[in-house]
Amino acid sequence: MSKQADKQGNADNRYKYLxxxxxxxxxxxxALIEILHTTQELFGFISRDLLLYIARNLKLPPSKVYGVAxxxxxxxxxxxxxxxxxxxxxxxxxxxGAADIQVALEKTCGCAMGQTTADGKISLQGARCVxxxxxxxxxxxxxxxxxxxxxxxxxxxxxxWMEEQA
Amino acid sequence: MTLxxxxxxxxxxxxxxxxxxxxxxxxxxxxxxxxxxxxxKETFEKVCEARKIGADVRVITTGCMGLCGAGPxxxxxxxxxxxxxxxTEDVExxxxxxxxxxxxxxxxxxxxxxxxxARQVQVALKNMGRIDPESIEDYIAHGGYEALAKAITYxxxxxxxxxxxxxxxxxxxxxxxxxxxxxxxxxxxPSAEKYVVCNADEGDPGAFMDRAMLEGNPHAILEGxxxxxxxxxxxxxxxxxxxxxxxxxxxxxxxxxQSERTQILGNRIFxxxxxxxxxxxxGAGAFVCGEETxxxxxxxxxxxxxxxxxxxxSQVGLWGKPTLLNNVETFANVPAIxxxxxxxxxxxxxxxxxxxxxxxxxxxxxxxxLIEVPxxxxxxxxIFDIGGGIPDGGEFKAAQTGGPSGGCIPVQHLDTPxxxxxxxxxxxxxxxxxxxxxxxxxxxxxxxKYFMKFCMEESCGKCIPCRVGTVQLYRLxxxxxxxxxxxxxxxxxxxLCVMVKDTSLCGLGQTAPNPVMSTLHYFRxxxxxxxxxxxxxxxxxxxxAEQTDSAxxxxxxxxxx
Numbered sequence: 001m002s003k004q005a006d007k008q009g010n011a012d013n014r015y016k017y018l019x020x021x022x023x024x025x026x027x028x029x030x031a032l033i034e035i036l037h038t039t040q041e042l043f044g045f046i047s048r049d050l051l052l053y054i055a056r057n058l059k060l061p062p063s064k065v066y067g068v069a070x071x072x073x074x075x076x077x078x079x080x081x082x083x084x085x086x087x088x089x090x091x092x093x094x095x096x097g098a099a100d101i102q103v104a105l106e107k108t109c110g111c112a113m114g115q116t117t118a119d120g121k122i123s124l125q126g127a128r129c130v131x132x133x134x135x136x137x138x139x140x141x142x143x144x145x146x147x148x149x150x151x152x153x154x155x156x157x158x159x160x161w162m163e164e165q166a
Numbered sequence: 167m168t169l170x171x172x173x174x175x176x177x178x179x180x181x182x183x184x185x186x187x188x189x190x191x192x193x194x195x196x197x198x199x200x201x202x203x204x205x206x207k208e209t210f211e212k213v214c215e216a217r218k219i220g221a222d223v224r225v226i227t228t229g230c231m232g233l234c235g236a237g238p239x240x241x242x243x244x245x246x247x248x249x250x251x252x253x254t255e256d257v258e259x260x261x262x263x264x265x266x267x268x269x270x271x272x273x274x275x276x277x278x279x280x281x282x283x284a285r286q287v288q289v290a291l292k293n294m295g296r297i298d299p300e301s302i303e304d305y306i307a308h309g310g311y312e313a314l315a316k317a318i319t320y321x322x323x324x325x326x327x328x329x330x331x332x333x334x335x336x337x338x339x340x341x342x343x344x345x346x347x348x349x350x351x352x353x354x355x356p357s358a359e360k361y362v363v364c365n366a367d368e369g370d371p372g373a374f375m376d377r378a379m380l381e382g383n384p385h386a387i388l389e390g391x392x393x394x395x396x397x398x399x400x401x402x403x404x405x406x407x408x409x410x411x412x413x414x415x416x417x418x419x420x421x422x423x424q425s426e427r428t429q430i431l432g433n434r435i436f437x438x439x440x441x442x443x444x445x446x447x448x449g450a451g452a453f454v455c456g457e458e459t460x461x462x463x464x465x466x467x468x469x470x471x472x473x474x475x476x477x478x479x480s481q482v483g484l485w486g487k488p489t490l491l492n493n494v495e496t497f498a499n500v501p502a503i504x505x506x507x508x509x510x511x512x513x514x515x516x517x518x519x520x521x522x523x524x525x526x527x528x529x530x531x532x533x534x535x536l537i538e539v540p541x542x543x544x545x546x547x548x549i550f551d552i553g554g555g556i557p558d559g560g561e562f563k564a565a566q567t568g569g570p571s572g573g574c575i576p577v578q579h580l581d582t583p584x585x586x587x588x589x590x591x592x593x594x595x596x597x598x599x600x601x602x603x604x605x606x607x608x609x610x611x612x613x614x615k616y617f618m619k620f621c622m623e624e625s626c627g628k629c630i631p632c633r634v635g636t637v638q639l640y641r642l643x644x645x646x647x648x649x650x651x652x653x654x655x656x657x658x659x660x661x662l663c664v665m666v667k668d669t670s671l672c673g674l675g676q677t678a679p680n681p682v683m684s685t686l687h688y689f690r691x692x693x694x695x696x697x698x699x700x701x702x703x704x705x706x707x708x709x710x711a712e713q714t715d716s717a718x719x720x721x722x723x724x725x726x727x
Contacts, residue, residue: 028467029467030465030466030467031467032467033447033448033450033464033467034447034448034467036450037409037448037450067469068467068468068469071452071469071470071626072449072450072451072452072470073450073451073452074409074449074450074451075450089371090371090372091371091372091528091529091566091569091600091602091616091617092371092372092528092529092534092602094371094616095528095529095530095602095604095608095613096529096530127410128369128371128410128451128453128620129369129370129371129372129373129374129410130196130410131196131368131373131374131377131378131410131411132196132197132200132234132374133197133234133372133373133374133526133528133529133534133600134196134197134234134235134237134374134528134534134535134536135197135200135201135234135235135237135534136528136529136534138200145196145199145200146200147197147200147201
């Protein structure tokens with residue numbers, strides 16, 4: 001993959017935005033985490049090529065960029081599914097039965113937390129605590145935060161996604 | 167901007183507010199948003215428009231109003247009436263009856279004298295839930311930035327620090343280090359460059375105080391930081407905020423922009439020689455970054471791994487410069503202390519723990535939400551008076567404070583006063599303010615395992631006791647819960663707890679065994695039941711059915727890749 005074009009060879013505007021963000025931080029190495037945030041926002045995940053691209057631009061060793069990107073849970077080095085289900089596993093949610101929802105969803109999707117279904121439709125992930133403990137247990141469907149969620153509601157919602165036509 | 171101009175700005179805005187016939191405040195905190203408070207606000211606006219009173223009624227989204235479990239919350243002014251569990255269908259009724267006919271809607275009312283509010287003392291949360299967090303004018307109209315203006319105009323650096331010292335304020339992140347003393351240390355280090363850092367990496371699961379404060383009253387944090395900057399001689403501040411809090415990030419960005427535009431932050435603040443800027447740094451989901459040296463590493467763009475202390479960040483911090491690091495709540499208390507004096511603040515609380523503490527009440531409790539109580543109040547008062555007790559006729563079993571670093575407090579210690587020393591004495595800690603209540607449906611061995619899993623996954627891997635110790639502790643606990651453990655395992659567990667506690671590099675490892683040690687101390691019987699009788703009284707663990715948890719395997723596969 002060349003740096004300004006994607007697989008189809010089309011010019012990719014996202015690189016332009018990324019370049020702009022890097023320039024705004026004056027190519028400083030200590031802006032690495034900000035740049036990784038921007039990259040993930042633009043591309044959805046941070047591919048190996050992008051890691052190299054960032055390393056070159058910030059004049060950092062690729063090992064360091066890889067080290068930082070893998071240290072933080074927030075950065076994903078693999079593409080995400082079409083939909084993302086995030087189960088909050090904070091203490092308040094756990095005490096109110098989040099673990100049951102987790103197990104049910106893993107069963108429904110056939111994959112474990114942190115993985116994506118084989119058809120690339122749904123990514124399952126756990127969250128440390130989303131800070132909505134007042135309405136525990138909390139599950140986030142894409143960007144929709146559902147409070148007081150139950151095993152039935154969660155599996156039903158994920159099923160409708162699975163049955164969606166691509 | 168001068169002090170007079172600030173007063174004028176506030177006066178003008180208050181004047182503007184008096185022109186409204188009524189104000190409708192819709193709670194815009196995490197819990198209420200997910201129960202539909204944004205749609206609620208729109209509906210209020212539409213209905214007011216339809217009744218031709220759109221221009222006379224001010225409808226705003228505020229920060230957290232506290233009673234998160236009963237959301238969405240709506241407060242109507244000037245009568246200061248609180249409505250709970252408001253749905254879009256109730257909007258017409260509230261507007262028609264309350265706003266137009268001045269007759270509150272009875273069945274949605276929350277009694278003002280209810281003990282949930284009556285027992286609280288609000289300092290850090292004072293204006294939260296009453297002002298528009300996205301409006302700097304609203305903040306100024308409620309006395310905002312007055313403390314900063316006064317500090318810069320009338321106080322010397324030492325004078326500000328003296329007030330903070332007199333207030334007896336201690337670090338609200340849970341450490342409890344005297345804030346004034348820390349400020350003085352940073353001030354005394356000679357350096358042209360110093361930094362002020364706000365630790366908003368609220369990682370404890372079950373805690374949402376910082377989130378609520380950042381979202382509900384971001385200017386208060388900026389003001390507290392600027393006062394600190396003035397007192398210690400720093401010109402640059404950073405707020406390290408969790409990436410998981412997008413709304414807090416958005417509101418902070420807006421608040422910083424507003425305060426720069428009104429020339430409250432920037433150069434020559436309040437026409438003095440003091441310059442101060444604040445920038446945001448977004449965390450990327452690493453619990454260990456709540457540890458101060460790891461946090462500084464992360465701001466510098468490195469892996470968030472702690473380093474040994476001393477030297478403390480007060481002497482050698484960000485980019486090697488002296489750095490003042492305080493928690494969100496600590497900064498939120500500062501404006502009130504400067505404005506009302508240290509003596510006023512120290513009149514609240516106990517002998518050694520002054521002032522108030524914000525707690526996030528959650529778990530098996532009726533009134534989940536955000537509260538601020540004077541230090542010295544007992545856990546029983548918090549849980550049964552303010553929290554309204556346990557739902558569904560449940561029986562109180564334990565209160566968990568301090569997150570993965572804290573412990574479980576059993577029923578016999580319910581009358582423990584809430585202060586730094588007492589909570590440590592019963593084997594837990596103050597922590598940042600998460601307070602999770604558990605009833606008979608929670609198994610204490612399982613809870614210990616839950617926290618150990620958390621620490622195991624969040625261990626940064628730098629020092630061996632934590633990296634390896636937490637995995638071994640988790641394995642032992644896993645065996646307890648699946649019924650394959652022996653008495654020998656229990657001994658090993660205890661021994662290992664002490665080892666990990668004594669030899670780890672940073673707070674994460676040093677406190678990781680706390681949940682195990684406190685549950686072992688108070689609920690040893692449950693551990694023995696799991697081992698000898700293969701029984702789990704709470705019915706949580708599938709003892710007997712042998713299964714190994716996938717978590718151990720996945721940690722050993724390594725991160726990423």
